[in-house]
Amino acid sequence: MAAVEIPGTIREVSVPWWKQTRWEATIAFCVFVAPMVIGLGVFTFLPIVWGLLISFSEARNTISIGNWVGLQNYRDVLSDPQFIRSLRTILIFAVFIVPLTFFFSLFLALLVNSVGFGKAFFRSVFFIPTAISYVVASVIWKMGIFSGVPSGFANMVLYWMGSNNVIAWIGETNPPYYWLVLVSVRLWLQVGFYMIIFIAGLQEIDQSLYEAAYVDGGKPGWTTFWTITFPLLRNTSIAVLLLNFIAAFQAYDEFVNILSGAGTSANLSLARPPLVYLRQVALDQQDYGRGSAGAFILTAIIIVITLVQGRIFGFGRKA
Amino acid sequence: MSAPTRPVADDRWGPLQHPKPNTGFSAGPILVVLRYVVLLMLAAVFILPFYIMIRNALATQPEITSFEWVWWPKEMQWQNFTNLFKTKEVNMGLGLRNSTLLAGCNLIFQTLFASMAGYALARIPFKGSGVVFSIILLTLMVPGAVTFVPSYVVISELGGVNTLWGVIVPGLFSAFSTFLFRQFYLDFPRDLEEAGRLDGLSYYGVYFRLLLPNSMGIMAALGVLSFINSWNAFLWPSIIGQSAETRTVQVVLSMFLTAQTINLPALFMGAVVAAAPLVIVFIFMQRFIVQGVRMSGIKG
Numbered sequence: 164m165a166a167v168e169i170p171g172t173i174r175e176v177s178v179p180w181w182k183q184t185r186w187e188a189t190i191a192f193c194v195f196v197a198p199m200v201i202g203l204g205v206f207t208f209l210p211i212v213w214g215l216l217i218s219f220s221e222a223r224n225t226i227s228i229g230n231w232v233g234l235q236n237y238r239d240v241l242s243d244p245q246f247i248r249s250l251r252t253i254l255i256f257a258v259f260i261v262p263l264t265f266f267f268s269l270f271l272a273l274l275v276n277s278v279g280f281g282k283a284f285f286r287s288v289f290f291i292p293t294a295i296s297y298v299v300a301s302v303i304w305k306m307g308i309f310s311g312v313p314s315g316f317a318n319m320v321l322y323w324m325g326s327n328n329v330i331a332w333i334g335e336t337n338p339p340y341y342w343l344v345l346v347s348v349r350l351w352l353q354v355g356f357y358m359i360i361f362i363a364g365l366q367e368i369d370q371s372l373y374e375a376a377y378v379d380g381g382k383p384g385w386t387t388f389w390t391i392t393f394p395l396l397r398n399t400s401i402a403v404l405l406l407n408f409i410a411a412f413q414a415y416d417e418f419v420n421i422l423s424g425a426g427t428s429a430n431l432s433l434a435r436p437p438l439v440y441l442r443q444v445a446l447d448q449q450d451y452g453r454g455s456a457g458a459f460i461l462t463a464i465i466i467v468i469t470l471v472q473g474r475i476f477g478f479g480r481k482a
Numbered sequence: 483m484s485a486p487t488r489p490v491a492d493d494r495w496g497p498l499q500h501p502k503p504n505t506g507f508s509a510g511p512i513l514v515v516l517r518y519v520v521l522l523m524l525a526a527v528f529i530l531p532f533y534i535m536i537r538n539a540l541a542t543q544p545e546i547t548s549f550e551w552v553w554w555p556k557e558m559q560w561q562n563f564t565n566l567f568k569t570k571e572v573n574m575g576l577g578l579r580n581s582t583l584l585a586g587c588n589l590i591f592q593t594l595f596a597s598m599a600g601y602a603l604a605r606i607p608f609k610g611s612g613v614v615f616s617i618i619l620l621t622l623m624v625p626g627a628v629t630f631v632p633s634y635v636v637i638s639e640l641g642g643v644n645t646l647w648g649v650i651v652p653g654l655f656s657a658f659s660t661f662l663f664r665q666f667y668l669d670f671p672r673d674l675e676e677a678g679r680l681d682g683l684s685y686y687g688v689y690f691r692l693l694l695p696n697s698m699g700i701m702a703a704l705g706v707l708s709f710i711n712s713w714n715a716f717l718w719p720s721i722i723g724q725s726a727e728t729r730t731v732q733v734v735l736s737m738f739l740t741a742q743t744i745n746l747p748a749l750f751m752g753a754v755v756a757a758a759p760l761v762i763v764f765i766f767m768q769r770f771i772v773q774g775v776r777m778s779g780i781k782g
Contacts, residue, residue, distance in 0.1 A: 442721065
């Protein structure tokens, strides 16, 4: 077939180099990615590199690098009983808050999902504390519910139940009621968040499985929960556990706001989580070398525990 | 042709076809009543802190510290609100302004930067694309709050301590949102984009005129989450913005809480003022927030 030339449709146009397809794509790619790459570079990679270098330097009252001391800062942090104590504190905290959040949020998800009328209302009620900050919640918990005076709500409830005890709650170390305060505030704030993730997981489960189970004589209830629902929530459960654990290890806000300052007999030395320790070393004592070393040790601990948890629960395996 | 305005994952779940609850529990009438009883009790427990906060914000100091529980203030003390803003040591107005600026910048720029990068990584052919994506993903390994010491060092070297940009800018770059946007644009129908290209749109035109308007659902979901998170942030604003002019509302409230003398009604009114904007956002944007939270579930 002979080529038919239609005048006026095909023209030789000289395309400038920045409009040639390959260059156009490259330039566009760089333009679109630039804000993110530059931002992450300056505010994430640079701090990590700088922090790593400063953690090998003697850097008291200065943020400059160069006074190399090798691993001295790491040795100092690891042999500091305060740091070890802060790790123990956060482990105790995680041992309480992670399983409690897991079971409570799963329970709420199942319960909310099992009713018809009012489902959206109850879901909102349990979810709305997600919008509240730790500082606001600390105000309510410290000065409203668990204030150690007779007019505090917790003591009022005890009084209604016939007890004349006035418990200091936050200042009480024997038994350590301050843990109740710290765990319950986080539970209230985050349980709705994980409930939503569980509800999403529940909705992904194929309904026909329950019908099949029913036909095969599987009674709806605990049997189908343990044989269908729970196994199919496996990936969701792992996600909830890991997210929750990583968040718990970085607890800071409620410890600072509830345990420090006037108004209670308690102080931060009762339960000092690692981030508070880091802030005190780096910012209050201005020892940036030791503070950075501590930050990297903590990062390593979180990554290792996350990976180990992932291994144990078989992360990535098909459910 | 209809472009998805919601994350595609949602479409995959589809509408619930069965009116039956899908937990596999059958519901006899007694069980149903029992469920509602438990739900109502739990709901009461969850609402209790809100009740205490609002009651204390509208009561007088003697009513709050009374030995008999006062269920509701005899007369609502609206002047607690004006008193709060008149208290010189507690600059709530400035705190609100700073928090609005912080959360507003996060809402707009965090989502914009992440979606731009996500689009380029998903759609623009470039040799180094995979490498760039891996580098961005690498930052997800490091838990954010832990690196505040090295970040503080860099920001202070850049002169950002006690400045508003020092409080705001470092938080505007979210690798995780970039990841989510990339997933979203990968699932985006190619036809629409190709039609646009054939009609002579550049990559910028395709993004700003076709993709961006069609990704408002995911933009809203991730945007409102970053708004909430930055409004509620405490650790970073409290170490980088300590001067009187750069305190966010959370820092102001925290200083009020740990101050020596405590004016309880004003303190609780402060809590109400710090929480109210978000509760309003929450009520109106709940659909998007739920979507955003579902997406963050992928992170594990």
